[in-house]
Amino acid sequence: MHLLNLGILAHVDAGKTSLTERLLHSVGVIDEIGRVDDGNTRTDTLALERRRGITIKSAVVSFAIDDVTVNLIDTPGHPDFIAEVERVLGVLDGAVLVVSAVEGVQAQTRVLMRTLQRLRIPTLLFVNKIDRRGARYDGVLRAIAERLTPAIVPMGTVGGLGTAGARFVPGVGASAVDVLAEFDDELLAAYVEGSAMSHSTEGGMSHDTGEGGGAMSHGTGLSGLSGMSDGTGLSGMSHGTGSSGMSHATESSGVSHATLHTALTAQTRHSHTHPVYFGSAITGAGVDALISGIKDFLPPAAGDPAGPLSGTVFKVERGPAGEKVAYARVFSGTLRTRDRIPFGEARREGRVTAIRVFDHGTDVQGDAVPAGRIARLWGLTDIRIGDAIGEPRKAYEHVFAPPTLETVVVPGPGADRRKLHLALTQLAEQDPLIDLRYDEVRQETAVSLYGEVQKEVVQATLADEFGLDVDFRETTTICIERPAGSGAAVEFNKKDANPFLATVGLRVDPAPTGSGVDFRLEVELGAMPYAFFKAVEDSVRETLGQGLHGWQVTDCTVTMTHSGYSPRQSHAHQGFDKSMSSTGADFRGVTPLVLIEALRRARTQVYEPMHRFRIEAPADTLGALLPVLAALRAVPRTTETRGTACVLEGAVPAGRVHGLEQRLPGLTRGEGELESAFDHYAPITYGTVPERPRTDHNPLNRKEYLLNATRRVGS
Structure with a gap:
């Protein structure tokens, strides 16, 4: 018995949740398949998910495939919730990326595949909706090879494409060896030797046809897709089935079924190659073959239950009584009820009061969570998404685009x-x-x-x-602000109407793009109590949340150049005299005034978020598209014509993306496809600089700030 934590990912409406329902039905977890349109699916539990027919929050359900226990995580498909998906990816052992046989490779499909490849998560592809009118076989394979990855191995052909009786016919042809041999020299040698022997004995090789016709010569690999018409099967494929749709058709080329299966398993588990299945979540076609592929090709969860405890929280929700419930994957060790565990960057401690583990379609009460498993945890009141449990592991870096x-x-x-x-x-x-x-x-x-x-x-x-x-x-x-130059300011203790018993001098300097904020000292750390330095640094970081124009200031270095304080003093036979002694509140009070003045002298530039975009549309609509893009301040950088289609890539202000999405269908007869994602910040050089209303005590206005701040200190 081994574990597998599996993610199901897709562009919205590709049929991801329907596939989850079909998988649960096929393995016996549910007796009746729920429908997204009817709002009765197992993993869409939120009322809005059921009304809208979209997944908003990730959901976990467990089932067994023979001796493999699978924790399946259904993830959102809409790009607005990509952060929810990214958090889930860090706890997966493998994934199934769903592609529509009708719509093909869509914008979010490309984003998801890039992320899966960056994180090297073993991935199978399932082309859904082969029973729908307009479904394609060759065209989708070609799009996957061109737009996602060329390292794909089709696991069979399709019969009755585009009809209610559409079926998946498992079988892998010799062309798969071309893909696998790129990462396996021994396989390449066996294939070349076998091909040479075959040609010498037979004088040639016949073209075996798969269901639906079509022909591809051995050795052409996926490049042969360019000569195939939509609706045909992938040639060279046998109709014989194996445990994962493998066939013996390749043995004539010197590569045995066992060798091919071993190579495909190893390369899939190392994210070098991606098996592609076709089917229908509605009719169940191809789902059994996919289930076999999940079992055979995706790697089991690793981790030593006896090792030191290490896990990650990927979801937090509130229970019926308002209590926090954390979803966590344990990578090492065993977590037990009543354990006191450290978690988060601050290494806070909490006691686990209850555990529920996922099993056979639901979650059940448990006493322990061993390595490899996912569980719901109660009792960790301060837990946050992304927190490490136990020993922090070297996890992948979340690459979250900022909300714009x-x-x-x-x-x-x-x-x-x-x-x-x-x-x-x-x-x-x-x-x-x-x-x-x-x-x-x-x-x-x-x-x-x-x-x-x-x-x-x-x-x-x-x-x-x-x-x-x-x-x-x-x-x-x-927007954000960045310093345009360098600036410095200082406020001295008991001088120049400074009401705070603190001396603080700060210098602001620009820093490289993407570097964030760095706080440094040019004064001796022993010049005053450490708590006062900490108060200055904390206040600097908080104040930079609202710059001269109200936006967060980033990519800068703030250096403390002056420091001073009034030592603790008291009258004879009396206690501490606050009026004569510095406190942390003095440093927290004066720092915003100093920092804002330094920013004034440095000046700041406001930058707006820019999305990179890719538009694929009919070439004859380009004339209508370009003026609209210009009006939206989008800047096309490359334009490429591919037959009757054109592809435009460039940058567009984030605030104009929604408008572009709304106008694109009308400009392209409904055939245009837009893909966009945050790319960079660009300086605003047109019109009036946007201002953001302040929510602090406004250190830009010294009189107003001192009135509010001294009242706060006094209280």
């Missing part, structure tokens, strides 16, 4: 503002990338977003789970 949109949440009639803020805080716990900004003066909360669909999800969640009716202001773009 923001909107203010407007309470509906009678909505309790305090309750709303608490609810939003809980949502941010479940998704740390939903950043909250609370404006005390206006009593408003703004949330960061990836797209308009996410706004609808927040609105529906607040209504369904918290009973709060809310609306939103118009979505705006989140």
